[in-house]
Amino acid sequence: MTATDVPYFDIADPAFSVQSDEVRAARAVSWYARTNYGLAVLRHDEMSALLKDRRLVQGSARWPERNGVTDGPFVHWWARTLLNLEGSDHDRIRRLLKPAFNPKLVERLAPRFRELADELVDGFAHTEGSASGTSMDTGRCEFIANFAEPFAARVLTTMLGLPESEWRTLSAWSSDLGLALAVTIRDDIDRVHAALDGLYGYADDLIRRRSAAPGEDFVSRLVGAWREDGLSESELRNAIVLLIFGGMDTTRNQLGLAVHTFLRYPDQWALLGRRPELGRAAVEEVMRVNPTTTWVTRETACDIEFRGLHIPAGTTLHLFAESAGTDPLAVPDPRLDIEAKRAPHFAFGGGSHHCIGHYVARTDLGVALPLLARRLREPRLDGDARPLPLSGNTGFVSLPIAFR
Numbered sequence: 149m150t151a152t153d154v155p156y157f158d159i160a161d162p163a164f165s166v167q168s169d170e171v172r173a174a175r176a177v178s179w180y181a182r183t184n185y186g187l188a189v190l191r192h193d194e195m196s197a198l199l200k201d202r203r204l205v206q207g208s209a210r211w212p213e214r215n216g217v218t219d220g221p222f223v224h225w226w227a228r229t230l231l232n233l234e235g236s237d238h239d240r241i242r243r244l245l246k247p248a249f250n251p252k253l254v255e256r257l258a259p260r261f262r263e264l265a266d267e268l269v270d271g272f273a274h275t276e277g278s279a280s281g282t283s284m285d286t287g288r289c290e291f292i293a294n295f296a297e298p299f300a301a302r303v304l305t306t307m308l309g310l311p312e313s314e315w316r317t318l319s320a321w322s323s324d325l326g327l328a329l330a331v332t333i334r335d336d337i338d339r340v341h342a343a344l345d346g347l348y349g350y351a352d353d354l355i356r357r358r359s360a361a362p363g364e365d366f367v368s369r370l371v372g373a374w375r376e377d378g379l380s381e382s383e384l385r386n387a388i389v390l391l392i393f394g395g396m397d398t399t400r401n402q403l404g405l406a407v408h409t410f411l412r413y414p415d416q417w418a419l420l421g422r423r424p425e426l427g428r429a430a431v432e433e434v435m436r437v438n439p440t441t442t443w444v445t446r447e448t449a450c451d452i453e454f455r456g457l458h459i460p461a462g463t464t465l466h467l468f469a470e471s472a473g474t475d476p477l478a479v480p481d482p483r484l485d486i487e488a489k490r491a492p493h494f495a496f497g498g499g500s501h502h503c504i505g506h507y508v509a510r511t512d513l514g515v516a517l518p519l520l521a522r523r524l525r526e527p528r529l530d531g532d533a534r535p536l537p538l539s540g541n542t543g544f545v546s547l548p549i550a551f552r
Contacts, residue, residue: 155181157188159466160215160331165538166442166468175471179455185214186464188443192478192491194455195467198446199498201454205234206501207447207464214464216334221344226328228386231501242504244373245387248307248366249504254511257306261515264302268295269523273551288530288550292404295520296547297323300399303512308391309365310354321346322396329397329541344389351388398509401440401536401543406430406517408547409438411529413484417521420486424518430486431513432493436473437484439495440543443468469494524551 155174158164165171174181175190182188186207189195198204209232212223226232230241247253272289289295301315301322310318324343327336354367355374362368370387373379379387410417420430443466450461459465473493474482481488496503503509530550536542 154178157181157183159183159185159188159539162330162332162537162539164331166470167438167538171468171471175475180457183466185466186447187459187466189465189467190471190475192472192475195444195469195472195494196492196498198454198465198467199444199494201452203448203450203452204446204465204499205449206232207445207466208232210447210464211445212328212333215331217337220337221341221348222325222328222337225344225386225389228382229390230387230504231390238500240378241383241387244370244377244379245391245504247369248391249508251507254307254508257303258511258515260306261303261512262519264306265295265299265516265519266523268299269520273523287524288548291407291547291549292400292544293546295516296400296403299403299512299516300396303399303508304392304395307395307508308367309363310367317346318350318392319396319400321350322393323400325393326397326401326541326543330536331540332537347389347392348385350392351385354388355384394505395508397541398440398503398505399512401541402435402509402513403516404544404547405438405440405542406434406513407520407527407549408533408544409434409484410521411527411549414526416484416486417527418525420518421521421525424522426486427514427518428510430517430521431510432490433484433486433488434517435495436479436490436493437470437482439469439473439493440541441469441495441497442539442542444494444497467494524549527551 155178157170157174171190179191179194180187180189189198209227212218212226217223230238230245233241272294273287297319298315301319302312305312305315305318321343324339325347327333328340333340355371358368358371362371367388370379370384374381374384420426446465446467448459448461448463448465452459473479473495476482478491496506527549528551529548531548533547534545536545
């Protein structure tokens, strides 16, 4: 295939979709496409190999610059986040943050996650009498506002030992900061900066509180690391903002995407309601076919040769997670099937930058989805959903549903 034959995408266009027929057609003829951001990787085997390739480093650092944002608070915060660090700084900060996501700690909190999910559904699912005198379940909700957002935020406050009463403020800031990961970042940068300012102020207040009265929560441990383990004050503030933002944004967006995906597979939703032990498998399936992180970004640290292609140093590669997860060469039948054995998906990235919070997301989603499937039967859209662009980090701003 010559360079002129290789497919090309304008992935900065808000109308571009990583799940489009255009991408499917390109994947059928080539493992990669050219884009205005670098190369897009479309197939499973190539994405798997590149995520393990040590000649690649994290490639998200230039995201603001590529979208016309070259200065300001977000640019400075983004450059110093764990996501974009390499080498010894990355390893040191990741090691300090890792105890917050200890699987044993998360498992101990799972019953609280389940209670919280039931409490939220109780708020909008009601039993009413029918004309015949028998009772029937009926209900409708705006799923993001009524469930996904408060569930994600209150799970995080529980984990970090923060007051649950503060979840609305933290969630609002997190939602606005999340706009920076969409291709429309430049249009929303003022909201992004205001949210970051709010989160930094909250982090400073939290550091003061935990310094004066430390507890057993993870933020208190981080404050201790600041004093004893070489974590700088700026690294501490940055880490707290990242924990709040990352912990809320992923779960909220993925819950909305999961429910919207299951609307197309009512038999799978009914199966999940009958068999809650399939909750973890359901999480993996929805993240395979509809992940909130639509692409994982890497950059070549040196010139490399890969699958017969010369890729110069400094080339950005966007590895399309959903395209790889539904690649017919790796998954012959890509339809959602929570009982099927699948090749691994890449919604949490891979290599040294594999998502540090993946076990939390897998656990809280694995608790919530079976409970929702049991209590919200035969869900359907009940109005116009408002999605974010299907590129960058995606999800739903609103998702009205009705159910039996």
